[in-house]
Amino acid sequence: MIRLTGVTVRYGRRTVLDEADFHLPEGGVAYVTGRSGAGKSTLIKLITRETSAVGGEVRVAGRPLDEWKKHHLRRRIGILFQAYELLERKTVRENIALAAQVRGLYGADTERHMRRLLARVGLEGREREYPGELSGGEQQRVAVVRALMGQPKLVLADEPTGNLDGETAGEVMGLLHELQREEGLTMLIVSHDRELMARFPAACWEVADGKVRSG
Numbered sequence: 001m002i003r004l005t006g007v008t009v010r011y012g013r014r015t016v017l018d019e020a021d022f023h024l025p026e027g028g029v030a031y032v033t034g035r036s037g038a039g040k041s042t043l044i045k046l047i048t049r050e051t052s053a054v055g056g057e058v059r060v061a062g063r064p065l066d067e068w069k070k071h072h073l074r075r076r077i078g079i080l081f082q083a084y085e086l087l088e089r090k091t092v093r094e095n096i097a098l099a100a101q102v103r104g105l106y107g108a109d110t111e112r113h114m115r116r117l118l119a120r121v122g123l124e125g126r127e128r129e130y131p132g133e134l135s136g137g138e139q140q141r142v143a144v145v146r147a148l149m150g151q152p153k154l155v156l157a158d159e160p161t162g163n164l165d166g167e168t169a170g171e172v173m174g175l176l177h178e179l180q181r182e183e184g185l186t187m188l189i190v191s192h193d194r195e196l197m198a199r200f201p202a203a204c205w206e207v208a209d210g211k212v213r214s215g
């Protein structure tokens with residue numbers, strides 16, 4: 001689903017990825033770890049085309065990245081962030097519906113899909129609440145629903161449990177792995193949490209010294 005071959009990314013004179021290789025097969029889950037500033041978010045931004053490589057090749061679903069139109073690519077990818085990034089003045093429903101609308105999704109089917117997903121993540125009946133009324137774990141669950149509205153095949157999660165306490169982090173990570181299996185997702189999860197990674201095993205890659213190493 002994702003393949004990097006000899007990819008180099010530079011910001012000015014700083015080389016963040018240096019002829020790096022990485023592979024995530026369709027339907028697979030991979031953790032990406034590495035020190036702060038190693039280039040983990042850069043890897044995600046590369047896949048969403050927010051950053052571009054100066055060398056090498058990135059393929060998504062078998063196609064070179066530059067053959068993908070940015071908006072087509074983004075439609076196929078669900079993204080989760082550490083800080084949830086919900087709109088504070090919008091309700092749960094509005095947050096999800098607005099993101100769906102951007103992807104051209106609205107109407108009765110979309111509403112049903114939203115309700116199904118909200119129930120699946122344990123937030124049935126919470127549509128009218130505002131993010132400020134929800135716990136961190138609940139907000140991340142809303143973000144999970146938002147990410148899955150377009151029925152993406154690929155989910156990129158940048159430290160999705162980084163702001164959560166141990167127990168809640170475990171619940172959200174467990175939920176992500178369940179959804180990955182249920183929906184047949186390919187999932188890349190940036191995480192620092194060794195304990196959590198051991199509890200929910202998956203392929204593990206480390207970004208260090210410009211390379212992405214399996215291990």
Ligand SMILES: Nc1ncnc2c1ncn2[C@@H]1O[C@H](COP(=O)(O)OP(=O)(O)OP(=O)(O)O)[C@@H](O)[C@H]1O
Nearest residue numbers: 011012014016034035036037038039040041042043
């Ligand atoms: N747009 C940018 N312009 C210049 N430098 C950047 C830019 N984005 C990232 N960098 C630099 O590239 C390096 C890698 O950043 P990146 O965000 O990928 O690291 P990270 O591994 O995700 O770190 P963290 O764990 O702290 O989030 C850092 O040194 C960062 O300062």
